[in-house]
Amino acid sequence: MSEEKKMFxxxxxxxxxxxxxxxQTKFYIYDGWKQSKRKREFVEAAQKIAKERTVPFYNPDxxxxxxxxxxxxxxxxxxxxxxxxxxxxxxxxxxxAAMQQMWHDIRRTxxxxxxxxxxxxxxxxxxEVTPETVNHYLxxxxxxxxxxxxxxxxxxxxxxxxxSDSYVKVFTGDDxxxxxxxxxxxxxINKEFPAEHAAQLKAAIGKRIYQVCRMPTLVAMTCDxxxxxxxxxxxxxxxxxNAYKLMAGEAAVGEFAFAAKHAEVIEMGTLMPWRRAxxxxxPxxxxxxYMADICQxxxxxxxxxxxxxxxxxxxxxxxxxxxxxxxYMSGGVGFTQYATCTYTxxxxxxxxxxxAEYVKKKYGGFAKVKPSWDVINDVATEVTLYGLEQxxxxxxxxxxxxxxxxxxxVVAAGAGVSVSLVTGHSTAGINGWYLSQLLHKEEMGxxxxxGYDCQDQCGSANSFSWRSxxxxxxxxxxxxxxxxxxxxxxxxxxxxxxxxAHGGRGDAWTTxxxxxxxxxxxxxxxxxxxxxxCFGKGALREFMPAGERDLIIPSH
Amino acid sequence: MVDYKPQYYPGGSxxxxxxxxxxxxxxxxxKLRTISDDDLVRLMGHRVPGEAYKSxxxxxxxxxxxxxxIRELVEPTPGAKAGDRIRYIQFTDSVYFAPLTxxxxxxxGHMRYxxxxxxxxxxRVPLEARERxxxxxxxxxxxxxxFDPARVGIRGATVHGHALRLDENGLMFDALRRxxxxxxxxxxxxxxxxxxxxxxxxxxxGKPIPEDELRRITSQFRVDxxxxxxxxxxxxxxxxxxxxxxxxxxxxxxxxxx
Numbered sequence: 065m066s067e068e069k070k071m072f073x074x075x076x077x078x079x080x081x082x083x084x085x086x087x088q089t090k091f092y093i094y095d096g097w098k099q100s101k102r103k104r105e106f107v108e109a110a111q112k113i114a115k116e117r118t119v120p121f122y123n124p125d126x127x128x129x130x131x132x133x134x135x136x137x138x139x140x141x142x143x144x145x146x147x148x149x150x151x152x153x154x155x156x157x158x159x160x161a162a163m164q165q166m167w168h169d170i171r172r173t174x175x176x177x178x179x180x181x182x183x184x185x186x187x188x189x190x191x192e193v194t195p196e197t198v199n200h201y202l203x204x205x206x207x208x209x210x211x212x213x214x215x216x217x218x219x220x221x222x223x224x225x226x227x228s229d230s231y232v233k234v235f236t237g238d239d240x241x242x243x244x245x246x247x248x249x250x251x252x253i254n255k256e257f258p259a260e261h262a263a264q265l266k267a268a269i270g271k272r273i274y275q276v277c278r279m280p281t282l283v284a285m286t287c288d289x290x291x292x293x294x295x296x297x298x299x300x301x302x303x304x305x306n307a308y309k310l311m312a313g314e315a316a317v318g319e320f321a322f323a324a325k326h327a328e329v330i331e332m333g334t335l336m337p338w339r340r341a342x343x344x345x346x347p348x349x350x351x352x353x354y355m356a357d358i359c360q361x362x363x364x365x366x367x368x369x370x371x372x373x374x375x376x377x378x379x380x381x382x383x384x385x386x387x388x389x390x391x392y393m394s395g396g397v398g399f400t401q402y403a404t405c406t407y408t409x410x411x412x413x414x415x416x417x418x419x420a421e422y423v424k425k426k427y428g429g430f431a432k433v434k435p436s437w438d439v440i441n442d443v444a445t446e447v448t449l450y451g452l453e454q455x456x457x458x459x460x461x462x463x464x465x466x467x468x469x470x471x472x473x474v475v476a477a478g479a480g481v482s483v484s485l486v487t488g489h490s491t492a493g494i495n496g497w498y499l500s501q502l503l504h505k506e507e508m509g510x511x512x513x514x515g516y517d518c519q520d521q522c523g524s525a526n527s528f529s530w531r532s533x534x535x536x537x538x539x540x541x542x543x544x545x546x547x548x549x550x551x552x553x554x555x556x557x558x559x560x561x562x563x564x565a566h567g568g569r570g571d572a573w574t575t576x577x578x579x580x581x582x583x584x585x586x587x588x589x590x591x592x593x594x595x596x597x598c599f600g601k602g603a604l605r606e607f608m609p610a611g612e613r614d615l616i617i618p619s620h
Numbered sequence: 621m622v623d624y625k626p627q628y629y630p631g632g633s634x635x636x637x638x639x640x641x642x643x644x645x646x647x648x649x650x651k652l653r654t655i656s657d658d659d660l661v662r663l664m665g666h667r668v669p670g671e672a673y674k675s676x677x678x679x680x681x682x683x684x685x686x687x688x689x690i691r692e693l694v695e696p697t698p699g700a701k702a703g704d705r706i707r708y709i710q711f712t713d714s715v716y717f718a719p720l721t722x723x724x725x726x727x728x729g730h731m732r733y734x735x736x737x738x739x740x741x742x743x744r745v746p747l748e749a750r751e752r753x754x755x756x757x758x759x760x761x762x763x764x765x766x767f768d769p770a771r772v773g774i775r776g777a778t779v780h781g782h783a784l785r786l787d788e789n790g791l792m793f794d795a796l797r798r799x800x801x802x803x804x805x806x807x808x809x810x811x812x813x814x815x816x817x818x819x820x821x822x823x824x825x826g827k828p829i830p831e832d833e834l835r836r837i838t839s840q841f842r843v844d845x846x847x848x849x850x851x852x853x854x855x856x857x858x859x860x861x862x863x864x865x866x867x868x869x870x871x872x873x874x875x876x877x878x
Contacts, residue, residue, distance in 0.1 A: 082785075087716065089785045091793050128778060128796065129816070135795045136784065441859045453843040459785045462715060466783040468742020499862045506858050507841050507848040509639075509721020510713075510782075513741040524865035 071417065075409035076460040078149060079139040084460035089136075096132035097124040102151040103133070139464065141408040145374060148600030155408075155599070156386070156400045161609040162602025163382050165281070166590040168611065170332050170358060170383070171345050172284040174296045175582050176275045177328025178234070181304065184323040188316050191308045195244030198234075198273075201307035202249040205232045208299040210280055214306040227280035229589055229610035235276065235581045237269030251276065256584035258366045261572035268577040274328075275300070276582045281589070281611035289333060289345025297325035330578060332358075336544060347388035352555065353539030353575025355380045356563040358583050360592040362572070369430065369567025370413075370420045373481050373560040378407035378596045380559035384543050389552040399552050405470035406556045407596055411461065412474045414454070416564075419447040419482025430568035431488025435495075443486050444479040444496035448503045451475035469512035469553045472520070476500035477557030484564035490538045490574075491527065493561035498523035512553070519551045538562065539575045628731075631854035635846050638839045642720065642728045642766065649764035653826040660758055663774055663823060665813035666707040666751060673751050675703035697735035699750020706737075709758045710746040710814065712779045714771035714792040717834040717845060724839045728766070733757050743782030744775065762825070765837055769808035770828035773799065776814035790828055799825075 076084040097103040103124060110122035124132050140149045157163040178198070185191040208214045210230035211222030235251040236242050242250060253262045253269075277296040284292070301321050305312055310320065333349030336342035342349065361375035381403045390399030406412050420430075423443055427433050455462045455471060465471045476497045483496030501520035505511040511520065526547065527538075539562050541548065543555050566574040573580035583592050589610045591598045601607040614620075628643040629636055641647045658669035667673070677683060680701050685691055713720050720728065725745040726738040736757060737748040749757060761767060762774070770791045773781065781793035789801035791808065796816040802809045802824070810823045829837075841848035848855070868874035 087785055088788055088790070091787050092797065131796060131816075135797075136793060437863055441863075445855060445859065449849050452848070456715075456843040462783045463785055466780060468783070471742075471783075495866060498866075499859065502858050502862050503848075503855065505723065506854060508715070509723045509840055510740070510742045511723075514739055517740065524862045525869040528866050529869070 070454070071410040071414035072454075072458075072461060075142040075149075075411075076458060076464065078142065079409070079464060080137060080460050082460070084458040087459045091136050094134050094137060096134040097127075097138075099134050100138045100151060100153075102153045103138070106153070141404060142410065143596050143600035143603065144378070144407050144410045144413050145371065145596045146600045148597070148604060150600065150603035152401060152404065154603035155404050156397060157382065157391075160599060160602035160607075161605075162590060162598045162607040163386070165602075165607070165609040166379060166592075166595065166598070167347070167383055167387055168281045168284040168609075169278075169588050169590045169592075170350070171289050172230075172279040172281060172292055173332055173582060174277045174279070174293045174345075175330040175578055176277060176296060176300060176325075177330075178273045178275055180327040181320065181324035184316075184320045185304075185308055188319060189308075189310065191310075195241070197307065198244075199246045199249065201303060202232060202234065202246065202275075204307045205275075205277075205299060205303040206249070208303045208306075209277060209296070211283075211299075214299075214302045215312065222280070223615055225615045226282055226613065230278055230280040230283075231587065232278070233276050233585060233587075234273055235269070236271065236273040237266035238271040238273075239266070241271065241273060251581055251585055253581060253584070256581075257363055257572065260570065261362070261366060264572040265577050265581060268573075269581070274578055274582075276585065278588075281609070282613070285611050288343055289331075289349075290335075290343030292345045293329050293331055297329070301325050330576075332579075340544060340549075342392070347383050347392065348544050349542065350383070351540045351542045351575065352380070352559045352562050353536075354579050355383065355559045356539075356566070356574040357576055357579040358592060359559075359563065359595065360580075360583055361594070362563075362567060363584060364593045366567075366570070369485060369564055370416045370481070372567045373484075373564040374407070374413055374416060375595050376563040377412065377477065377556045377560035378599065379592075381406045381556035382595075382599065384555040384559075385552045388543055394552075402467060402470060402553055403556065405465050405474050405553075406477060406560075407599070409464060411464070412477055415447060415451045415474060415478030416481045416560075418450050419443065419478055420485055422446055423482055423486035427486050430485045431565075431570075433486060435483075435487040435489050435492035439486060440483055440492055440496050440499065443482050444499040445503060447479040447482045448475055448500040449507075451478050452504065452507050467512075468508075468510050469516050471508075472501060472504055472512045472516065473553040473557055475504055476520075477560060480557060480561040481564040484561050485568040488565055488569040490536055490562045490565035493565050494538050494558065495524070495527040497557065497561060498527055515551055516553065519547050519554065522547055536565075536575075630857040631851045633841070633846050633851040633854070634836075635839060635841050635848075636851060636854055638837060639724060642724055642839060643731050645732045649760060649766060651764050652767075652829075653763055655759070655762050655823070655825065657755070657759070659823045660755060660762065662819055663762075663810060663813055664707070664709055664754075664758065665776070665815060665817055666705075673699075673702065673704050676705050677703040679703050697750055697753045699753035700735060702750075702752065704750040704752055706748050707751045707754055708746050708748045708776070709754060709761065709774065710744055710776050710779065711761070711767075712744045712773040712775045712782050712792065714773075714782050714786070715840065715842075716771055716786055716792075717831070717838040717840060717842070718768055718771040719766045719829075719834070719837050719839065720772075721840050725766075729757075732760075744779040765829075767825075768829040768834060769799070769825045770801075771834070774810070774814045776816075778816065790831075801828075 114121040142149050182193045210227035213219035233251050279292050279295045331344040333345045335344045336348050356376050359376035361372040385403035479500035480493045480497035484493030511517045562574050629639040661669045722740045722745045726740045729738045739746045778795050784793040798812040799810045807824050864872035
């Protein structure tokens with residue numbers, strides 16, 4: 065990539081006053097934390113709170129026994145793919161409402177098929193099911209799902225103003241059936257997706273019909289992931305009893321309840337094993353391919369699979385690295401500093417677009433060749449060498465990713481995404497990632513840290529280790545895959561490797577067409593078509609989330 | 621039986637040759653400076669110079685070890701015999717042509733020293749050993765060509781700096797400012813020990829190694845030095861290892877025609 069086209073240079077010039085090529089700078093002259101507007105704000109707030117609560121609070125002068133943060137430049141970060149700059153603090157999920165809402169929007173989603181329920185209604189209970197009854201049922205459920213009563217006569221309910229983001233919609237692959245559904249309830253595949261993708265999705269979904277239930281964000285915030293399908297199940301069954309005038313208690317209703325509430329439930333995340341002690345719909349149980357499908361960037365730019373992969377990587381970085389590894393698994397605040405490397409300053413963007421240009425020129429486009437050692441070696445090696453050389457040409461770039469795990473993640477992500485693009489195969493992509501890690505270790509003589517390196521030195525041996533009948537087992541891995549269980553900085557890129565393989569092929573989805581359609585929903589609070597822009601708005605405090613409690617707390 | 625000749629590292633570049641040299645325990649590291657035993661003890665900060673070694677168990681001779689064929693096979697180090705604590709020294713190696721990289725530091729240590737536990741991270745390498753053994757090892761690590769006073773740091777905590785630009789004197793960043801450049805003497809001087817506790821008197825560790833000399837002795841590939849891209853033999857070696865691991869796990873004999 066020519067000098068003027070390097071995508072990270074603008075951010076580097078903004079981060080440091082010296083030229084990005086300059087090897088020397090000055091340290092210890094920046095007045096510590098006071099150079100940061102955000103840290104100054106933190107100090108001011110903490111001093112006020114400490115007075116009120118009388119317990120000591122945030123005090124950056126306690127850092128390292130009196131040597132505060134900011135012995136060097138506390139650099140700003142650019143949200144990749146946007147013009148938004150922010151401070152690092154703004155990218156911690158506690159400080160970023162958009163990041164919180166992304167997670168809440170995923171967690172509070174449950175997909176429930178309607179066909180099994182309709183079959184029992186018709187064949188066992190003798191009820192008529194027509195588009196009109198379905199529309200009526202959906203109206204009832206939109207009343208009940210946020211937390212309202214439909215059968216009992218004396219009942220507590222939730223304030224609509226607190227649960228306004230809770231609703232149900234449906235989708236189907238059958239155009240005729242879709243036409244019969246009230247537009248207010250329909251996720252219209254024809255309208256939401258490019259024509260080619262819509263055709264693929266409708267063919268995969270067929271005549272079946274699925275509900276997408278969104279539980280209230282406040283429920284997602286105050287209960288656990290396992291709550292979601294239970295909340296949906298109860299409100300679905302009550303609404304069915306109401307809409308179809310069922311007897312509450314006869315044995316047949318037991319069969320119906322199973323069909324309606326449980327038989328066709330798709331959670332976003334599977335139950336975790338006991339050593340992780342997490343229920344369903346927690347980040348650790350969400351497969352990489354689901355994350356790639358939850359991201360909706362492919363609806364916006366289906367012909368730019370690199371951009372699509374980068375958007376999905378940003379979501380996976382926030383959810384897997386920052387929420388899951390950074391908080392659920394480790395505690396503390398350190399992982400954000402690390403995880404942002406894949407979605408800030410256009411660095412990974414540059415490496416991926418370099419790889420994309422390389423494979424277009426050499427192999428005639430995306431997904432034009434089958435995976436082979438020649439192709440994997442060629443593409444993964446070239447992109448790895450390019451990435452490492454950029455760090456060495458631009459000391460400001462090296463300083464931006466001042467931890468080796470950041471560099472290892474970003475370089476290998478570039479390599480893995482590029483191999484996915486050229487082969488259209490995520491398993492080849494992950495193998496390219498592992499080759500990149502081995503090359504990186506030998507080139508720099510350094511990589512990440514103990515566990516990071518362990519994972520990547522084992523990885524070659526487990527990338528082609530088993531076959532499934534559809535050949536993409538990698539899409540179903542997640543953060544709890546044995547070797548991945550406590551290693552930040554990998555899964556974000558893995559999501560991009562999945563995304564790039566299918567994007568390169570022109571696929572409408574990567575792993576599950578139902579997940580893809582479920583998030584093609586303009587009424588979600590988080591914009592899944594532009595996650596990085598949304599995170600940027602969160603950083604600038606311009607993102608309005610759901611789940612606010614102003615209605616039930618004193619004015620403030 | 622054919623005589624075994626160790627093959628320490630593949631590659632046709634000068635960097636690969638330097639790597640082979642450092643890993644080879646028969647290569648004598650060039651001594652560049654002298655640091656007194658007491659100063660080394662101060663830098664590490666585990667005991668006061670002259671203070672007896674603290675022990676975590678009685679000497680092995682007094683301990684009465686259980687019958688164990690492995691113990692009979694493995695000669696304990698002097699520190700283990702005496703029951704010393706296990707302590708550490710940790711180094712940070714700059715990406716800017718420091719003599720060693722973290723993996724090189726570990727491989728070199730494992731080939732040269734007994735009774736050491738070495739970890740590898742992207743910037744720093746902790747080396748742990750029984751205290752009197754550690755002091756002996758540390759002496760070589762600080763006094764020889766593998767230690768550049770400017771681009772190698774002795775750092776127990778707050779270690780980062782390996783990837784940061786250099787300061788105006790060519791020193792690697794150190795948030796705790798354990799070391800400084802004495803312009804009058806042209807030498808690097810430590811004013812704090814490895815975890816940042818101020819020293820009672822400064823310890824001079826010598827002049828920075830000149831840039832051209834660093835480039836000659838470094839074990840780091842760099843695009844502005846000797847590029848990795850040019851060492852085709854090494855790249856192909858890594859690709860082959862990757863292919864063998866992918867196709868056959870850690871049993872490459874299962875791959876046909878290799």
